[in-house]
Amino acid sequence: MISIALCRTAWLHPGTSYVGNIADPQESMWFLEWTPFSVSHAHSPWTSDFMNYPHGLNLMWNTFTPLAALVIWPITATLGVVVAYNVLITLAFASAAWCAWLALRYLRMSPGASFAGGLLYGFSPYMIGQAGGHLHLVLAFFPPLLLLCVYETVIRQRHSPVLLGLLLGLLCVAEFFTSEELLLDGVVAAVCSVAILALFARDAVASRLPYVARVIGSAVVTSAVLLAWPLSVQFFGPERPIGVNHPKNTYVADLLSFVLPTQNQLIAPSAAVAHANGFSGNPAETTAYLGIPLIILLGFAVWRYWRTRLVRVTSLTALLMAVFAMGSRLHVDGRTTSIPLPWAAVVRLPLLSDALPVRFMVYFYLLAAVLVAVCVSRLSASGARDARASMVAAAAVTVALLPLLPHVPLPASTVTLPQFFSSSRDVSQIPVESTVLTAPFPYRDIVAVSSLVWQAQSGMRYKIVGGYWIGPDPPHTVTPQLERVLTDLGSTGVDETTPALLPALRLELRAACIRTIVVTPGPYAAREADLFARLLNRAPAHELDVLVWWNVNV
The missing domain is CATH 3.40.50 (Rossmann fold)
Known part of the structure; x- marks a missing residue:
């Protein structure tokens, strides 16, 4: 119901109106039609000369979503690409929130805590901002499921490593055909979290490493076999872009963007919005807003439960994701300073030069949802003995999430x-x-x-x-x-x-x-x-x- 309320303007005329206010959604609609057309007409799904004839384009360098296009094919064929696009955007919020709820329940959080964490992730400023034009980024089911797989691989280790690696490989393939960038960012986030965990549990590394290696090996083999063809087209095929696709250090989180609401929030003073509009990038990428109440709640959770290994690893990884989101040079109130940040070194790694730093915020919000869920679960457990603790937990979460309420409905455009x-x-x-x-x-x-x-x-x-x-x-x-x-x-x-x-x-x-x-x-x-x-x-x-x-x- 929340998803429908957010997208209700587009649903008043779903055949001609769509969620968003930039050109990218119309490009995504073209991709939704191209994938089923290429499959049914025996064309290559990775390249096409139906646009930019006769040279065509290499779709592997574009934001097409072949997995979503195949799933939504029946609606595209019967009701058209505009309706199909609106269905995917509407479902994206609900599916992201549900996957986050599933991951939190897997981490043994209470139902109420999992619900709060799912709301934070599924309707975060990242999701609201990216829904303005980037279908491939708002289909964010992957990060919570990746968290689940990494936790099972590194911590619990209850299942066959080969089978778990196969499932992880299939999940990565599914995300590859949804958003290569979120997959790449997810690999970075997973490596960071596992490295931080290894620092806190050095005595367990030797015993757990063989299992982790078998899982990763199985996942890599699965992914390599299924992705060999599209990857060969991407890196050796025609019409490949030369150089970096986006200006460097532009689509980043400004230092003030963590505390200043944007036009996407319901509670947004005009002065704050005016400052936010001056940040580099565009409104769809200004997605780092947390609000002071949520920052206080996260700080309290880290301070109160620091002895819990999950909190230590989660908080440090979240901090690292926020730092990565700020790019290679610190931005303050729309101005680029000379202060270097860690991303300046990471961005030199292969493929990461094309990643937009601010999009790491999707992983920050997921990790923030874990911290909120831990805090609510622990306070709720105390509430079993003291009713005031439950009331405090509910009030704290309400106050923390209230500034993040999105402006309803989302902007819509007419094609x-x-x-x-x-x-x-x-x-x-x-x-x-x-x-x-x-x-x-x-x-x-x-x-x-x-x-x-x-x-x-x-x-x-x-x-x-x-x-x-x-x-x-x-x-x-x-x-x-x-x-x-x-x-x-x-x-x-x-x-x-x-x-x-x-x-x-x-x-x-x-x-x-x-x-x-x-x-x-x-x-x-x-x-x-x-x-x-x-x-x-x-x-x-x-x-x-x-x-x-x-x-x-x-």
Whole structure:
């Protein structure tokens, strides 16, 4: 019910509205359609030339979620990609909270304590922020299940190590096909926690190490066998990005972000929000807010139960995750200082250069949920003898979590869906797997990116030039001048096309094998149509609410 309340604005019109307010959700909708389409049409699921034709893209470097796409396939096929996306976002909160509850119950926390910890994790500022645009990061079922597996591997050791390693390997494979970054961050968090545990239990390392080694070996073999193909495409396949995909030390936790609420919180003074808006990154990544009451509660739990090994390991690992989240240089109130942080050394390790530090906060919130659950469980146990202790525990948790209450409902956006693309009769006139040029041109603009949803809604009937993806920079394209002209025209309405430029634009249309051109409704549709009429020397056909040039032959 909490998940539905958060997403209720999108559910008022689930076929055209979606949770979020940036372009990334529309890219995710394209991925939700691509995976089942590639499977049913015998295309490679890891690469595609249906976007950025003819060069295509390497999906392994993009945020596609093939596991979720296959699970949600029946809804995508019947109700469309927008509805499927909203279903996944809504379920993500509930599934994350439930997995955290499951892990805490496994750690023998009381039902009430597990419920409180599940709420903290499943509806944390990390989850609320990332729900604004990053489906692959809000599907956060993996961290709690990883905690469960690591605890069983290192502490309890009750099951066959080969079987446990197989299950751990399958879990990692599932997360690989959901979010490679959360998997990589999880490996870092697990290594840190096990290393810290080894420091506190040095006498037990020798006896437990063989079991741990067998589990890890089995997990590595399982993962290597199942991931050999996609990994080979990722690191040796076409259209790989060169260099770092995101600016360094930008998407980090500001020192003040731990105590200043953002626009995502229900209780957020305007002055605090103004400061938070000045932090580096963007609102979807400003996810480190804890609030002073929760910080006090966590500090009390660590002080009161420090002798418990679980608390020692959990608190130190959580502290390390928070430090990692702050990046390689300390940020204070939006300013980058010269103070170096440990991430400056870690980021030099392979693959970690592409990880965004602030996303370690998902593991911090999970570990914070463990500390809160320990505190509530212990105080509740005391409450069996003293009713006041239970009341104190309930009040402390309520006060600590109250500042984290999200602003309900979450922001929602509307995707423009012309009737032409939603009509199977009309869109079926486009030749199968031919190349279509749509205007506005799809290039990193929240309006123009809607063309990805149109293509997905058509069942991937056609290919497009342009798109929204991660790849080589500058991107490989056969239509650079046409893209520049259409992008400027779609954003400013200014047509700078001279008669001398028309022959070059015609050559680019021919190089891209454009068969159909579609101009959709918009503020500059008349000017876009005029440009194509001059290029093709003929008028368009009126098809429902769009203008179409069929059988383009330059």
